[in-house]
Amino acid sequence: MKTKLFQWRWLLTVGLFISAPTLQADENGLYSPPHAEPEKQVSASQACVKPVPEMRREHMNLILHQRNQTMHHGVRTTDNSLQGCVNCHVTQDDAGEPIDFTNEKHFCNSCHQYAAVTIDCFQCHNSKPTEPVVKGGNQ
Amino acid sequence: MSHSSQPQNESRRQFLTGAAMTSVTLASGALLYTSAQAKNAADTVSDKVRWGLLIDANQCASGCSDCVDACSQINGLHSADPHSAASQQPQWIRKVTIKDKQTGKENSLPVMCQHCEHPPCVDVCPTTASFKRADGVVLVDRHLCIGCRYCMMACPYKARSFVHETLTDQKGHAPRGKGTVEACNLCTHLIDQEGGLPACVQACSQAGHNAMIFGDLNDPNSEIAQRLAAENSTALRPDLKLNPGVRYQGL
Numbered sequence: 001m002k003t004k005l006f007q008w009r010w011l012l013t014v015g016l017f018i019s020a021p022t023l024q025a026d027e028n029g030l031y032s033p034p035h036a037e038p039e040k041q042v043s044a045s046q047a048c049v050k051p052v053p054e055m056r057r058e059h060m061n062l063i064l065h066q067r068n069q070t071m072h073h074g075v076r077t078t079d080n081s082l083q084g085c086v087n088c089h090v091t092q093d094d095a096g097e098p099i100d101f102t103n104e105k106h107f108c109n110s111c112h113q114y115a116a117v118t119i120d121c122f123q124c125h126n127s128k129p130t131e132p133v134v135k136g137g138n139q
Numbered sequence: 140m141s142h143s144s145q146p147q148n149e150s151r152r153q154f155l156t157g158a159a160m161t162s163v164t165l166a167s168g169a170l171l172y173t174s175a176q177a178k179n180a181a182d183t184v185s186d187k188v189r190w191g192l193l194i195d196a197n198q199c200a201s202g203c204s205d206c207v208d209a210c211s212q213i214n215g216l217h218s219a220d221p222h223s224a225a226s227q228q229p230q231w232i233r234k235v236t237i238k239d240k241q242t243g244k245e246n247s248l249p250v251m252c253q254h255c256e257h258p259p260c261v262d263v264c265p266t267t268a269s270f271k272r273a274d275g276v277v278l279v280d281r282h283l284c285i286g287c288r289y290c291m292m293a294c295p296y297k298a299r300s301f302v303h304e305t306l307t308d309q310k311g312h313a314p315r316g317k318g319t320v321e322a323c324n325l326c327t328h329l330i331d332q333e334g335g336l337p338a339c340v341q342a343c344s345q346a347g348h349n350a351m352i353f354g355d356l357n358d359p360n361s362e363i364a365q366r367l368a369a370e371n372s373t374a375l376r377p378d379l380k381l382n383p384g385v386r387y388q389g390l
Contacts, residue, residue, distance in 0.1 A: 069183075071280050072272065074331040076180035083311045100307075123305070123316040124281060130311030 046088065049079055059085075082121060087129040101127035179333045189275040190325055190384060191356040192340070193363050193372065194248055197389035198350035201247035206351065207232045209342035210251075213326065215310040222304060229300035229315075231323040232339060237390070246390060249339065249351070251323035252277055252298040253375060253383035260290035260299065268320075275356075275384050276325050286318040295376055298322050325353075356384065 048055050050062070066080035078084045089107035090098045099106055101122040104113055108127070112119065178184065210232045211217045232251040238244070258277045260269045268283035269290050279290070279299075291299045299322040302315055309315050312328040329335035336353050343351040354363035366372075372386045 067282060071278070071282065072270070073183035074178070074272065074274070074327060075183055076328065076331045087311075124309065124314035124319075126309050126311050126314070128308075 048088075049084070082125055083130060086125070086127055087131050090129050098128045178331065180331060184272055184274040184276075184331070186273040187357060189356045190254070190330065191275070191354065191363055192254075192325075192337075192385045193352040193354075193366055193388065194385065195350045195352075195388045196246045196248045198348050199246075199248050200346075200348055200350075201236065201245065203247075203346060203348065204234055205342040205346045205348075206249050206339035207234060209338040210323070213310070213338040214313040215308075215315070227301075227303060229302055229321060231298075231300070231321070233297075248387060248390070250296060250298070250375070251339075251385065252294075252325075253296050253381070253385040254323075254325065255384070256382035258381065259293040259295065263289040263293040265289065272327075276327060276330075277322075278324050278327070279320050279322065281314070281316070281319040281321070284319040286320065288320060290320055295379055295381075 050058070055062075062080040063082050063085065066075075067082070069075040070081070085108070091103075091105050091107055093099050093103075101109060103109070106127060108119065108122075111117075178188070207230075211230075214231065216229050216231065232249050234247055235250045236245055236247045238246075254275055254277045256271075256275070258269070258271055260277065261271055263269075265287060266283045266285055268280045268285070269277070270280060271277050286301065288301055291297075291301065299320050301320050302317050305317050306315060315321055326335070326337040326339075329337060330353075340351045340353045343349065352363045352366065354361040356364055356367070358364055359368075367386065370388060372388045373390060374381075374383045374386055
């Protein structure tokens, strides 16, 4: 009787392993849960300000920190600048014009919609690039 | 510090400098005082600097509004509030004409946020959105502003405006939006870079009037400090003892 019970436990453990959801390693060799894929930006050749997995988790903290640095301490280096994000992460419409935050395909909307996040930043900040955009990028 | 409204004259500055040096010496045992601190874009602002403007009403031409135009151009104010009355439009600089009733002599001068040492707008703000930066620039942190407009009522210079309408296509360096208060920020995005000047000052010298001088009141070698030390000047409403960073000549 004892031996039979042991066998059941074995089967249960093995079963759990098989049915566990498969986590995929991303391009950086890191495992991440399923997430919405953002609209791709023009500049795929330049790296983001931090590694992508870190950006996914920490981007709000980076820009909120930069906000106080700029507003209260006058730091003007553009590393985590909100306008900097918007200048690089450009999604264009069919005519090749950059779209603004009212469009659900705007980079900053694409995941937020999925994650039910609403940000008010673009009531004041321009959601379109303020520097010339390389046309026809969009991946 | 002191609540005196004495003009920012040389002797007072030297007194303050002396006091600062003493406290530095006492605190660290080493003297690390340098007067002019050139800030580049990556540095944090320093309280060694106090930015100020000197406006010479004798040089200011009565028909000229170049400073006002440059201000609304660089900050994107012109496109604002299409449905609001003219008196409600955001304005960071106004041209004001004053007349001596006895002599009939008229003067025209620009009035903007006076960047007070003791700003009433900061005193009344319930959310600390109104604040004075270390280098003396009085600002609205619009991330904290709830649009109550107490500061607009407290300001004796009528320097602040309220945005009444939804805006689009703001300038990248000058975010602005409905429901918040705004005012002259001495073009912080320009003066935070080494050697940067506010747009109004640039426009005034381009027009050949040179009625506006921008600089560090705390640096005895700056043009503005030297002019203030050598020539008469006044603050607007000196009776209020706010010690503004903006000073006037020829009134």
